[in-house]
Amino acid sequence: MTARRTILITGASAGLGEQMARDFAALGRDLALCARRTDRLERLREELLAAHPGITVAVRALDVTDHDRVFEVFRAFRDDLGGRLDRVIVNAGLGKGQPIGTGRFDANLQTVRVNLDAALAQCEAAVEIFREQNAGHLVVVSSMSAMRGLPRNLTAYAASKAGVAALAEGIRAELLRTPVKVTTLFPGFIASEMSSRSEKAPLTVSTEKGVRAMVRAVEAERARAEVPAWPWVPIGFAMRHLPLRLVAKVM
Known part of the structure; x- marks a missing residue:
């Protein structure tokens, strides 16, 4: 498998995106990093270039809910x-x-707009470029929450992540007979700025450990991956098959 040399990561100023940038930089990849907080992107760029002087790191400001800007930034990258x-x-x-x-x-509504509507814009912009190249790898970050409808504060979030997982699968179906690959990631509890769970909560792993599992799945270009695999593969199976009252009780 040919290494994917140039990688664009959205939401790269913090959390999982920031750590993915570090891990891919360590593999010698050239990076295009975007987020709303350009000050943090610039600091990350300096860090990565100091640690890996042979790579290229481009950064640009992007609010993914500005759909026209998504297309402009992807083409510029x-x-x-x-x-x-x-x-x-x-x-x-x-x-x-x-x-x-x-x-x-x-x-x-804001959750759905960012996690689903904006993801659609990003997928459209990426696949447009991949179709022109007749090559590429689209990676969509969903969530274990996508496995079932969930209660309380997770209801809209789970729905948006289920939607983006279905979107990615539909794109995969469309491109099955092309050189363009599609991967859907379903992260479990990984400590990050977005997560409300502390690193000491049950089943939560550190950002570094969780992202290592994500990067391994991406590099393998798996169609879908629950990450980390343990314990989230069996938990995912249980979430899909247990009665809803039990899922709602433990999530």
């Missing part, structure tokens, strides 16, 4: 990295949410 993008990781996301019917439609 392609030009920054020699006219080609080998892999795009749709990572930017939002964990905000409130129980349905409690007067916080605004929070739930």
Whole structure:
């Protein structure tokens, strides 16, 4: 398998995106990093270039809910990295949410707009480039929450992540007979700025450990992967098959 030399990561200023940038930089990949917080992106760029002086790191500001800007930035990154993008990781996301019917439609709508609507724009922009190249690897970051409908603050979040997983699978179905590959990641509890769980919560792993599992799955170009595999593969099976009342009780 040919290494994907140039990699674009959205939501790269913190959490999983920031750590993925570190891990891929350590593999010698050239990076295109975008997020709203450009000050953090610039600091990350300096860090990565100091540690790995042979790579290229391009950074640009991007609010993924500005759909026209998504297309502009992806095309600009392609030009920054020699006219080609080998892999795009749709990572930017939002964990905000409130129980349905409690007067916080605004929070739930924002979650869906960032996690699903904006992900659609990113996928469209990435696959447009991949179709032109007749090559590429689209990676979509979903969540273990996508396995079932979930209660409380997770309802809109789980729905948005289920939607983006279905979106990725549909794109995979469309491109099965092409050189373009699609991977859907389903992270379990990984400590990050977006997560409300502490690193000491049951089953939660550190950002570094969780992202290592994500990067391994991405590099293998698996169609889908629960990460880390243990314990999330069996938990995923249980979530899909247990009665909803049990799933709702433990999540």
